Amino acid sequence: MRTGFLVPLLLLSQGAxxxxxxxxxxxxxxxxxxxxxxxxxxxxxxxISDDQLQKVRDVMEQLCVYRTDASFVLxxxxxxxxxxxxxxxxxxxxxxxxxxxxGNALTDISLSQSVPDEIIAIARxxxxxxxxxxxxxxxxxxxxxxxxxxxxxxxADPASVGVAVLLANASAAVGTQxxxxxxxxxxxxxxxxxxxxRVPRNSAGAISHRADQAxxxxxxxxxxxxxxxxxxxxxxxxYGYMHSNQTLLQxxxxxxxxxxxxxxxxxxxxxxxxxxxxxxSDPGLWATGNAWAAAGMLRVLATIIxxxxxxxxxxxxxxxxxxxxxxxxxxxxxxxxxxLVRNYIDNxxxxxxxxxxxxxAASAYRLATLNLTTAHVxxxxxxxxxxxxxxxxxxxxxxxxxxxxSFGKQGTYSPExxxxxxxxQAAYKEYIASGGEDKTSAAIRLIKAGGVGGxxxxxxxxxxxxxxxxxx
Numbered sequence: 001m002r003t004g005f006l007v008p009l010l011l012l013s014q015g016a017x018x019x020x021x022x023x024x025x026x027x028x029x030x031x032x033x034x035x036x037x038x039x040x041x042x043x044x045x046x047x048i049s050d051d052q053l054q055k056v057r058d059v060m061e062q063l064c065v066y067r068t069d070a071s072f073v074l075x076x077x078x079x080x081x082x083x084x085x086x087x088x089x090x091x092x093x094x095x096x097x098x099x100x101x102x103g104n105a106l107t108d109i110s111l112s113q114s115v116p117d118e119i120i121a122i123a124r125x126x127x128x129x130x131x132x133x134x135x136x137x138x139x140x141x142x143x144x145x146x147x148x149x150x151x152x153x154x155x156a157d158p159a160s161v162g163v164a165v166l167l168a169n170a171s172a173a174v175g176t177q178x179x180x181x182x183x184x185x186x187x188x189x190x191x192x193x194x195x196x197x198r199v200p201r202n203s204a205g206a207i208s209h210r211a212d213q214a215x216x217x218x219x220x221x222x223x224x225x226x227x228x229x230x231x232x233x234x235x236x237x238x239y240g241y242m243h244s245n246q247t248l249l250q251x252x253x254x255x256x257x258x259x260x261x262x263x264x265x266x267x268x269x270x271x272x273x274x275x276x277x278x279x280x281s282d283p284g285l286w287a288t289g290n291a292w293a294a295a296g297m298l299r300v301l302a303t304i305i306x307x308x309x310x311x312x313x314x315x316x317x318x319x320x321x322x323x324x325x326x327x328x329x330x331x332x333x334x335x336x337x338x339x340l341v342r343n344y345i346d347n348x349x350x351x352x353x354x355x356x357x358x359x360x361a362a363s364a365y366r367l368a369t370l371n372l373t374t375a376h377v378x379x380x381x382x383x384x385x386x387x388x389x390x391x392x393x394x395x396x397x398x399x400x401x402x403x404x405x406s407f408g409k410q411g412t413y414s415p416e417x418x419x420x421x422x423x424x425q426a427a428y429k430e431y432i433a434s435g436g437e438d439k440t441s442a443a444i445r446l447i448k449a450g451g452v453g454g455x456x457x458x459x460x461x462x463x464x465x466x467x468x469x470x471x472x
Contacts, residue, residue, distance in 0.1 A: 047438075048388045048425055055396025060086065060418035077126075077150045079415045081160020081231065084122050085299075086419035088163075090426040092116045095167060097241070097302035098366060098430070105170035106242050115171035123168035126150060126161045127179035127187055134190055135182070144186040146193045155199040155208060156228040162191055162235035166242055192239055195232060196251070206258035207232065227292030229259050234296055237303040246309045252300045253316040259293070260323055269330045270345055273407075284344045287331070287356030288402055288416075294327040294363040295423070302370060321372050328364050332379040338390075339382030343402055343410070351410045354391045355401035355417035357383045358424045365427030368436060377431065381440045384428055392421070 048056075064079040093099035094111060105111040126149050134147025149158040149165065168174050169184035176183070200208040207228070233252040240248030263271040265285060273282035273289050301320035304313050334345045340352040341360065361383035364376035391399045398421055403411025432438065 048392065052392050053425060056392060056418055056421045059396040060415065063413055063415040063418055077157045078160045078231065080122050082416050082419045084119055084161060084164040086422040087118055090422040097299065097306050098369060102306050104242055105167055112170050112172045115167050119164045120168045120171055120174060122161060123164040123184065124179060126165060127182060130182065130187060144182055144190055146190055146198060148194050149187060149191045155195065156231040159191060159195060159235040160231040162188060163238050166238060204258050206262055207255060227289055227296065229256055230292040230296035234299040237300045241303050241307050244308065249304055249307060249309060253320065256297050256300060256320065268346060269326045285346050286407060287341050287343055287345050287353045290327050290331060290345065291356045291359035294324045295359050297324045298363055298366045324363060325367065325373065328360060328376050331360055332376065338386045339379065340386060353402045354387055354398055355414050355420055358387055358420040362420065362424040362427045365431045369427060369430045369434060377436060381438045384424060385440050
């Protein structure tokens with residue numbers, strides 16, 4: 001457990017478009033429905049319907065808040081950061097480096113005029129709750145100090161909302177606005193310099209996930225589940241892309257490399273959960289931690305590819321691809337019969353986790369949509385079908401996900417898991433739109449339509465069983 005840490009408390013923005021703040025009664029009722037038994041599924045779904053996805057998105061908005069009492073609605077920084085990324089990839093692709101239409105809102109007028117209100121609202125909430133101590137720690141940026149975007153025991157969590165702050169700074173709608181006498185660009189630079197200049201590092205140069213000592217975390221204990229590689233390097237890379245700064249793109253790559261060196265298990269090639277530092281330690285091969293790492297490295301890779309320095313960084317691109325690939329390759333070698341991976345990937349006594357599995361599927365699709373490899377799409381397709389059919393209930397909750405407040409047990413709901421579904425679906429849709437195939441869905445579609453029978457039906461069912469798909 002992560003004792004002695006300040007939980008990052010972030011007041012929920014009242015201006016976020018399409019975001020509703022549930023009252024206590026509504027929230028309790030919804031969570032009650034989420035914990036109810038999921039109806040038996042007779043066949044796997046072909047895909048996730050638009051109606052399901054809207055419900056998933058609505059639940060994500062609701063679960064990115066929690067109540068300490070009737071007067072306060074508070075949200076965790078990494079939840080808002082992950083939500084922002086899910087919205088960019090799913091609904092506002094022009095601002096996602098995975099998209100073919102990705103551009104620079106600082107230099108493209110059309111993009112600066114279309115920064116989403118939802119993203120600006122997340123950034124505004126961040127600045128409204130930026131600690132005053134960040135202004136007092138070395139007044140080096142036009143009177144604004146070098147400090148974290150949010151008060152946190154983790155150095156990485158606040159960086160997760162950094163991309164939203166960068167986009168708000170580029171927005172024509174925001175212009176020269178300030179929040180609490182701090183400009184958006186000033187706040188982003190303050191966060192950047194905090195990470196690079198103030199946060200402890202280990203002897204190899206890896207920026208600590210903890211703010212008070214050098215410690216490498218795939219994830220953190222005691223209720224806060226960020227992953228450094230998903231939170232910090234993508235922010236560094238996005239900053240470097242927007243400001244034409246190759247040094248920051250290189251630093252993003254370097255931090256991925258250092259974390260891999262510090263966390264990777266040499267036998268399985270999967271990443272351990274927590275090493276170094278004092279206090280909490282967990283050498284286990286935690287599924288969601290590995291998924292965070294693969295997805296984070298792919299965000300850095302995609303940003304480098306879209307940058308003016310792509311050719312100059314060919315070796316870095318190759319490494320990031322290989323490092324993401326090896327996590328997915330290792331994970332799928334331990335998959336259960338329905339395609340999901342277990343909470344601790346190599347431990348068959350642990351439960352099958354939908355959160356880590358879903359983000360691994362999203363990463364597998366991203367390797368394909370970046371035209372790097374399609375070697376893992378069957379693995380991703382099977383997870384996609386299983387989640388669609390069995391693990392999104394009637395109210396839009398992802399079921400079967402690890403508890404967000406205790407990484408060793410299955411929970412009732414997961415804010416990050418909801419975002420992972422959108423990330424997976426965004427990648428899946430782009431993969432299919434580019435001509436990719438979902439053979440799992442195609443076979444199921446034939447059975448549903450009654451298009452096969454006799455020997456043909458046996459063949460189709462045999463193919464499904466060979467893929468590990470359960471038809472129960």
